[in-house]
Amino acid sequence: MLSTDxxxxxxxxxxxxxVVIDARDLSLTFQTNDGxxxxxxxxxxxxxxGDFVSFIGPSGCGKTTFLRVMADLExxxxxxxxxxxxxxxxxxxxxxxxxVFQAAGLYPWRTIxxxxxxxxEIMGYAKSEMAERVAKxxxxxxxxxxxxxxxxxxxxxxxxxxxxxxxxxxxxDILLMDEPFGALDExxxxxxxxxLLALWARTGKTIGFVTHSIPEAVYLSTKIVVMSPRPGxxxxxxxxxxxxxxxxxxxxxxxFLEIAHRVRDGxxxxxxxx
Amino acid sequence: MMRxxxxxxxxxxxxxxxxxxxxxxxxxxxxxxTAERAGAEIVPxxxxxRRDVSVWxxxxxxxxxxxLGYALERPRLPTPQQVGQELWKTTGKMVQxxxxxxxxxxxxxxxxxxxxxxxxxxxxxxxxxLGAVLITHSRVMEMSLMPWAIISQTIPIVALAPMIIVLxxxxxxxxxxxxxxxxxxxxxxxxxxxxxxKGLRSPATAQxxxxxxxxxxxxxxxxxxxxxxxxxxxxxxxxVGIAAALVGTIVGELPTGxxxxxxxxxxIGDQFGTPLAIWSALFAAAxxxxxxxxxxxxxxxxxxxxxxxxx
Ligand SMILES: Nc1ncnc2c1ncn2[C@@H]1O[C@H](COP(=O)(O)OP(=O)(O)O)[C@@H](O)[C@H]1O
Ligand SMILES: [Mg+2]
Numbered sequence: 001m002l003s004t005d006x007x008x009x010x011x012x013x014x015x016x017x018x019v020v021i022d023a024r025d026l027s028l029t030f031q032t033n034d035g036x037x038x039x040x041x042x043x044x045x046x047x048x049x050g051d052f053v054s055f056i057g058p059s060g061c062g063k064t065t066f067l068r069v070m071a072d073l074e075x076x077x078x079x080x081x082x083x084x085x086x087x088x089x090x091x092x093x094x095x096x097x098x099x100v101f102q103a104a105g106l107y108p109w110r111t112i113x114x115x116x117x118x119x120x121e122i123m124g125y126a127k128s129e130m131a132e133r134v135a136k137x138x139x140x141x142x143x144x145x146x147x148x149x150x151x152x153x154x155x156x157x158x159x160x161x162x163x164x165x166x167x168x169x170x171x172x173d174i175l176l177m178d179e180p181f182g183a184l185d186e187x188x189x190x191x192x193x194x195x196l197l198a199l200w201a202r203t204g205k206t207i208g209f210v211t212h213s214i215p216e217a218v219y220l221s222t223k224i225v226v227m228s229p230r231p232g233x234x235x236x237x238x239x240x241x242x243x244x245x246x247x248x249x250x251x252x253x254x255x256f257l258e259i260a261h262r263v264r265d266g267x268x269x270x271x272x273x274x
Numbered sequence: 275m276m277r278x279x280x281x282x283x284x285x286x287x288x289x290x291x292x293x294x295x296x297x298x299x300x301x302x303x304x305x306x307x308t309a310e311r312a313g314a315e316i317v318p319x320x321x322x323x324r325r326d327v328s329v330w331x332x333x334x335x336x337x338x339x340x341x342l343g344y345a346l347e348r349p350r351l352p353t354p355q356q357v358g359q360e361l362w363k364t365t366g367k368m369v370q371x372x373x374x375x376x377x378x379x380x381x382x383x384x385x386x387x388x389x390x391x392x393x394x395x396x397x398x399x400x401x402x403x404l405g406a407v408l409i410t411h412s413r414v415m416e417m418s419l420m421p422w423a424i425i426s427q428t429i430p431i432v433a434l435a436p437m438i439i440v441l442x443x444x445x446x447x448x449x450x451x452x453x454x455x456x457x458x459x460x461x462x463x464x465x466x467x468x469x470x471x472k473g474l475r476s477p478a479t480a481q482x483x484x485x486x487x488x489x490x491x492x493x494x495x496x497x498x499x500x501x502x503x504x505x506x507x508x509x510x511x512x513x514v515g516i517a518a519a520l521v522g523t524i525v526g527e528l529p530t531g532x533x534x535x536x537x538x539x540x541x542i543g544d545q546f547g548t549p550l551a552i553w554s555a556l557f558a559a560a561x562x563x564x565x566x567x568x569x570x571x572x573x574x575x576x577x578x579x580x581x582x583x584x585x
Contacts, residue, residue, distance in 0.1 A: 073483050092489055099487045105480050109502045109581035118498065122488045150582035 020206045021047035027078030038231030039065040052207045054217035055225045062232025063210040067176050097174035098167030104159040106151040113147035116166045137165040157188040176208045218259045226266035236266035299329040300351035301343030309339045360554040380558045386535040394458020395519040402466025410474040427464050436529045458522035465514040473507025474500045509574035516566045
């Protein structure tokens with residue numbers, strides 16, 4: 001049950017500018033040769049400015065699809081969604097978000113600096129500002145000195161960092177990341193998680209983050225969205241009580257384990273519907 | 275290094291050996307005719323009678339004259355050595371004597387062919403690339419252009435070449451240069467078109483999605499993604515295109531009337547019954563093609579290195 005306070009807050013939020021994503025009964029059905037696939041069904045979620053939201057669930061539960069709908073890379077077949085108070089298309093055209101794809105997807109014919117500069121060239125930044133920004137974001141993801149390298153000369157983790165830098169190079173206050181660290185080993189992943197938290201704290205961006213990993217979701221998020229497949233839907237939304245400051249060993253604290261437990265229960269409950 | 279050199283030399287060696295072996299049966303009739311005229315006894319007697327006897331039998335029955343087939347003045351199939359000598363006579367030696375631009379020099383004829391090839395290649399690749407850009411730009415363009423492109427390739431060029439020459443003289447175009455370039459372009463544009471359509475369409479959905487998130491315009495997608503992604507296809511395509519342009523030019527030099535160019539040399543060699551001239555012109559054309567393709571290959575390496583290739 002919601003308290004009256006929360007209901008008031010909810011009503012108010014509609015008009016407040018600090019609601020970044022507002023999805024209501026969102027559905028997306030793909031028509032395939034094997035019949036319709038309900039990638040998303042009646043999904044409702046509100047993300048506020050500055051949130052770090054993780055989407056977790058077994059593969060095929062619609063995490064990528066949800067993120068792609070926010071990014072206007074996929075059109076919903078039902079329900080409504082706003083991004084920064086406008087339609088996803090308008091938000092995309094206003095360059096409201098940076099998107100980090102599951103695969104780094106750097107252009108092999110561009111250097112690392114060239115790849116990071118790509119969005120800036122497209123958006124028509126001045127030459128001097130481009131150089132400044134590229135240097136800044138490469139420093140942010142600890143890739144200074146690799147400007148003139150080509151993607152194949154870098155490890156997978158470094159390529160993924162470059163693709164994050166690319167999404168950070170322009171001033172979008174939303175960052176959408178689809179399993180950016182999925183293919184990396186545990187140690188690199190830990191390190192990148194720490195860096196990502198630091199970056200989030202520094203920039204105050206709103207982050208939507210898809211992951212398979214429970215510890216990763218709990219460690220990073222202020223809000224964890226648990227999803228389940230067939231049809232893709234949200235089974236639980238957990239607001240994390242963990243402090244903003246999170247050293248890696250926070251993962252051994254009882255609070256952390258408690259949230260992880262709840263996420264696991266949510267995932268299990270999702271499966272029980274099958 | 276040896277692992278590369280050995281197979282290459284082995285294949286080359288095998289070709290040369292097969293060639294030398296083929297010379298004997300190919301030339302036996304001419305050799306026997308020559309020997310008979312010089313007074314030798316041949317079994318069976320008379321060129322007309324021998325026409326019905328297989329070359330193998332002739333070789334077996336007149337084995338002492340087989341060697342003559344390797345030193346004929348007008349062989350059906352010259353030996354590699356004869357071709358080499360003829361090539362040297364019509365190129366290097368001409369240069370030594372300061373007559374590189376004489377009508378007997380293959381350097382002169384090669385240069386004529388090369389010029390038309392160049393213009394045809396330029397025209398053909400421009401048309402091919404432009405067509406590919408239009409086709410990738412819109413579905414309507416694809417439906418209106420592609421059928422014509424395919425139909426154009428079903429018409430045999432040897433049938434079309436004389437018509438192009440006649441028609442261009444009808445509209446007052448002098449000489450062979452322009453029609454040759456048109457024929458050359460006609461053969462060259464199609465592989466370029468097909469290759470470039472493939473190249474311009476090669477970007478993956480994810481690469482296109484990335485640009486969509488930046489709200490990139492169609493022209494920007496072309497410039498920042500499609501064009502650079504098509505570069506490897508472009509060079510493959512250009513190599514096929516330049517070879518096709520050369521073949522087109524030579525075909526354009528074949529119909530009667532042409533007097534210069536490697537194609538004309540082939541034709542004249544045929545008319546005057548001098549196979550050596552045909553063979554040396556053929557080899558000159560092959561060498562020219564090899565040089566052009568190598569040139570493009572070097573260019574490709576330079577460009578791809580700049581574009582982050584691992585070569
Ligand atoms: N373009 C598409 N066409 C058809 N089906 C799709 C498409 N994209 C995703 N799906 C299906 O939608 C469901 C959800 O996919 P996705 O969002 O990628 O899941 P997740 O990212 O959680 O693994 C899956 O069953 C998937 O097969
Ligand atoms: Mg996914």
